[in-house]
Amino acid sequence: MKRLFAGTALALIAAGAAQAESHMQDVSACLITKTDTNPFFVKMREGAQQAADELGITLNSYAGNVDGDHETQVDAIETCIANGASGILITASDTSAIVSAVQQARDAGLLVIALDTPLSPIDAADATFATDNFLAGELIGKWAAAKLGEEAANAKIAMLDLGVSQPSVDVLRDQGFLTGFGIDTKDPNKWGDEDDPRIVGNDVTAGNEEGGRTAMENLLAKDPEINVVYTINEPAAAGAYEALKAIGRENDVLIVSVDGGCPGVQNVADGIIGATSQQYPLEMARLGVEAIAQYAEDGTLPENTEGKDFYDTGVKLVTDEPVEGVESISVEEGQELCWG
Numbered sequence: 001m002k003r004l005f006a007g008t009a010l011a012l013i014a015a016g017a018a019q020a021e022s023h024m025q026d027v028s029a030c031l032i033t034k035t036d037t038n039p040f041f042v043k044m045r046e047g048a049q050q051a052a053d054e055l056g057i058t059l060n061s062y063a064g065n066v067d068g069d070h071e072t073q074v075d076a077i078e079t080c081i082a083n084g085a086s087g088i089l090i091t092a093s094d095t096s097a098i099v100s101a102v103q104q105a106r107d108a109g110l111l112v113i114a115l116d117t118p119l120s121p122i123d124a125a126d127a128t129f130a131t132d133n134f135l136a137g138e139l140i141g142k143w144a145a146a147k148l149g150e151e152a153a154n155a156k157i158a159m160l161d162l163g164v165s166q167p168s169v170d171v172l173r174d175q176g177f178l179t180g181f182g183i184d185t186k187d188p189n190k191w192g193d194e195d196d197p198r199i200v201g202n203d204v205t206a207g208n209e210e211g212g213r214t215a216m217e218n219l220l221a222k223d224p225e226i227n228v229v230y231t232i233n234e235p236a237a238a239g240a241y242e243a244l245k246a247i248g249r250e251n252d253v254l255i256v257s258v259d260g261g262c263p264g265v266q267n268v269a270d271g272i273i274g275a276t277s278q279q280y281p282l283e284m285a286r287l288g289v290e291a292i293a294q295y296a297e298d299g300t301l302p303e304n305t306e307g308k309d310f311y312d313t314g315v316k317l318v319t320d321e322p323v324e325g326v327e328s329i330s331v332e333e334g335q336e337l338c339w340g
Helices: 002-025 038-053 068-082 099-107 133-154 168-181 210-223 234-246 262-269 281-298 332-338
Strands: 028-033 058-063 087-090 110-114 129-132 159-162 199-204 228-232 254-261 275-278 316-320
Touching: 028 038, 028 133, 028 281, 038 058, 058 068, 058 316, 068 087, 068 099, 068 133, 087 281, 110 281, 129 281, 133 168, 133 228, 133 254, 133 275, 133 316, 159 168, 159 234, 159 254, 168 275, 199 210, 210 234, 228 234, 228 316, 234 254, 234 262, 262 275, 262 332, 275 332
Parallel strands: 028 058, 028 087, 087 110, 110 129, 159 199, 159 228, 228 254, 254 275
Antiparallel strands: 275 316
């Protein structure tokens, strides 16, 4: 009798496991990124796919044709709703305009998680898994000011931002950098309204190398004596460096950035970038897929990091020229953690 009971219990356990696995196979998630070419989003897609494979759920990935391609992202949301997805992970190109489409998805019962780029307002999504982008900017701002020392008062700064729509990630990094550098940001919800004479100007890069080079050329035409360059990301920083190199100024301008991809960290090692704030896209995506699976299982919503209105996936300053008062890791450590 005991043997029969044990056999029955094992059979029930096996049946329950098979039923759970079958249930997960019916769960699907969508990942919608700004592009499918930026190494940051490539790594994000890899992380999401790995998590989906481990959990036995279906992942469908979509991307804009270029950074700023809002309409393609809206189309992707509509497709995810029509296909009965359980949830959507999105890095929005236009953080305000996407809100109505996101609300349609939420109204249809989908969990919507913003990755990396908070929506405007942030609670337009069910949750946000992101780098603390303000802190990422603040770290490189503090580092740059400390490196210049007394000469920070005489800096000539080029601000190489993302796009004219000023998505939240763009604003947060820009305003964080200026705050870290010691500059009054005026309205913290937008960039470009500052009146500090040290800022030569703002230009947009679309987050790629070509855009970075063009933006740098434009600002150098305005003031060829620029000596500090803030960049939204490392591809833009690489483009800025090429523009400086073309006029023989690559060795006397301080470039700082955000990303932490392997090519960018190598550029820190090579002296092209002075310091970069490293973020962790694979972790963002992995956690996002796990959250969708949990939501599909029992309706549990993700929780924010204590004291913040999002889940903080971490950021570290990478440089081989540490400064007092700004915590950082070495390039060697950054290479162990980099992506792309």
